Amino acid sequence: MGILRWQRRDRVASPDMSDGARVLADQPQSGNQDAAVTAPVTEAPAQPGSDIATLDWEALRSRVSACTACALHTSRTQTVFGVGNPSADWLVIGEAPGADEDKQGEPFVGRAGQLLNAMLLACGLKREQVYIANILKCRPPNNRDPRPEEVISCEAYLMRQIALIQPKLILAVGRIAAQNLLQCDTPIGKLRGQVHRFRDTGIPLVATYHPAYLLRSPAEKRKAWQDLQLAMRTVDEPPA
Numbered sequence: 001m002g003i004l005r006w007q008r009r010d011r012v013a014s015p016d017m018s019d020g021a022r023v024l025a026d027q028p029q030s031g032n033q034d035a036a037v038t039a040p041v042t043e044a045p046a047q048p049g050s051d052i053a054t055l056d057w058e059a060l061r062s063r064v065s066a067c068t069a070c071a072l073h074t075s076r077t078q079t080v081f082g083v084g085n086p087s088a089d090w091l092v093i094g095e096a097p098g099a100d101e102d103k104q105g106e107p108f109v110g111r112a113g114q115l116l117n118a119m120l121l122a123c124g125l126k127r128e129q130v131y132i133a134n135i136l137k138c139r140p141p142n143n144r145d146p147r148p149e150e151v152i153s154c155e156a157y158l159m160r161q162i163a164l165i166q167p168k169l170i171l172a173v174g175r176i177a178a179q180n181l182l183q184c185d186t187p188i189g190k191l192r193g194q195v196h197r198f199r200d201t202g203i204p205l206v207a208t209y210h211p212a213y214l215l216r217s218p219a220e221k222r223k224a225w226q227d228l229q230l231a232m233r234t235v236d237e238p239p240a
């Protein structure tokens with residue numbers, strides 16, 4: 001199964017795609033298999049520091065790279081902070097690093113990353129023009145779903161990234177990202193196709209399918225394109 005070209009008819013062509021890269025092994029539409037065997041959390045998750053909201057980019061990056069606030073620090077190769085334009089209009093937020101991201105230290109690499117790049121190009125955006133980050137900065141072992149305590153421990157970093165970027169739009173890619181950002185357990189199929197607000201920031205948020213899921217379910221690309229068109233309209237004409 002190759003990566004289909006994404007092309008906005010009035011704009012740019014998508015790049016050539018390599019079939020050699022790995023497909024991320026997440027399960028955007030499935031339940032959390034790990035959750036069934038996870039022991040109840042009896043203590044409050046560790047917090048990375050009360051001053052996160054005051055840090056600049058370099059201090060924030062440095063804090064993340066040294067973070068030991070949750071157990072994922074023991075199995076990571078390196079943290080995956082985020083990449084892109086720190087003044088971007090679009091902030092793309094995914095779930096967590098996979099094996100390739102853990103090795104390279106950059107979010108959305110491999111085949112899913114290439115498809116994300118093509119999706120952005122279809123919107124007239126190069127990867128470098130947006131900012132790309134994840135809910136978690138460290139890879140969950142075996143690409144399992146993030147655990148609630150890990151999300152809570154890592155949340156201050158993402159919130160600070162959002163505050164520094166002040167994007168016009170958040171594009172939440174995949175069930176895990178969308179549900180955590182919107183603090184709900186609504187299926188991704190019901191979260192997509194509409195404009196949400198990101199908590200009390202008021203930033204418009206559009207949810208869509210994860211590119212790894214689209215690689216496995218190419219028939220859903222049509223709906224993802226509809227979501228991207230909605231995202232473009234939202235940036236061009238922000239809701240009142």
Ligand code: SF4
Pocket residue numbers: 048064067068069070071072073079136137138150153154
């Ligand atoms: S996932 Fe986040 S909170 Fe956990 S160790 Fe990594 S950076 Fe720290």
